[in-house]
Amino acid sequence: MTQTQEKPPVIRGDDLPAITPHLVCAGAANAIDFYKKAFGAVETMRLAAKDGKLIHGAIKIGKASVMLVDENPDWGSLAPTSLNGTPVTIHLYVADVDAFVDRAVKAGARLRMPVTDMFWGDRYGIIEDPFGHQWSIATHQRDMSADEIEQAMKAFMPSGDSPNC
16 A cells, blocks of 8 residues: 555444445446436445455445445345345435435436435435435434424325325
8 A cells, every 4th residue: 555545444333333234236336426426425445355356345325334235045135136126225414415316327326216305304306226215314304302203294195095106
């Protein structure tokens, strides 16, 4: 390592959050590169096997940690692209949801739900990254009580039906 290169951070157990998403990707190294470009992620670790596939990768998006691994069907580890979708959405709060979603779409994410002011006090949208993972992105706009949110939901969805997001 040259003197101009930044040293990778030391990972300490008490620095890790209690829950950390661990994404399985078809092309985890490419996913890290995408998240760096689209989300401004900072890579904190990359461990590759001899074949080049990642057995562990890690990034930080703001204060959030995300781990990544290449899919491996022999281990029962499949990416959303192999499963024809995902039942999981990762929620991420950011300072400017409009700019964040715009940057992600320009980098290759697919817009699933345009950014909108929502009844619970967030400005919110949904994207799908090129690796099949869904991300709900939000900027908090106002604090509301549970009663205020319930009343706002009734006005937002007068039929009471669930929205298709």
